Amino acid sequence: MVGGSAWVRARLLPCRPPDVDDDDPVPTPWGDYWECGHSGWHMFIAWLAGPENIVRYPEDRPQFWDVTVPIPQGHATHRQPETPDQAEMFDESVNSYLRDAGVPERPGGYRWFQVLPPGITPATLDSSINQALAGSGTTSMHPRAIRDVVAEEVARLYRPPA
Numbered sequence: 473m474v475g476g477s478a479w480v481r482a483r484l485l486p487c488r489p490p491d492v493d494d495d496d497p498v499p500t501p502w503g504d505y506w507e508c509g510h511s512g513w514h515m516f517i518a519w520l521a522g523p524e525n526i527v528r529y530p531e532d533r534p535q536f537w538d539v540t541v542p543i544p545q546g547h548a549t550h551r552q553p554e555t556p557d558q559a560e561m562f563d564e565s566v567n568s569y570l571r572d573a574g575v576p577e578r579p580g581g582y583r584w585f586q587v588l589p590p591g592i593t594p595a596t597l598d599s600s601i602n603q604a605l606a607g608s609g610t611t612s613m614h615p616r617a618i619r620d621v622v623a624e625e626v627a628r629l630y631r632p633p634a
Contacts, residue, residue: 477576481523482584489529489583495594500527502587506594509584512569516615517601518586519575520626528582535559573615589629601625 489498489507497504505527508514518526535554540547554562559580567577578584588597604625610618 478519478523478526479528479576479578482526482528483523485527485529485585488532489585491533497588497593498585500585502527504588505585506588507583508586508594509566509578509582512566512573512615514586515566515570515578515584516573516575517597517622517626518584519570519578520623521586521630525587525630527585527587529585531581531583569615573619592629597629600629 483502485500489505492498492507495506497506499505508518536551537554537558538549539552540549563580570577588594592600601622604621605613605618608618608621610621612618
């Protein structure tokens, strides 16, 4: 179900975003964004931030998997192109987490970016949410069980200062 969800309503970036590390913000006319499409957890947080805080761009880069194998000297890592089956498996793992959280599946084929609240980095975003979870007393980390706590903290981070 993607219908009128935040995913579909998210703006399209008008030009190709730079390739950056996950923790490097990307400046845009709408604010500083970070690329958040690499896990169900980060896509969950992006969805909770709302469509006004999400932008997307068609994924046009070749995708790779880093493969590490044991060798007599320890291990070696090499890259191999992602197969269609691997891409489907990755998308399914992200969407499975979103379904468990009661969030619509994200459409595939995009890079996803979330605006960062002023003064917040990707690391402090995660840290703030993790601290809220730790202080909530919840005993389950199932996505649906933590949804309200995470949503509250995301809303707090995006609330303008009084």
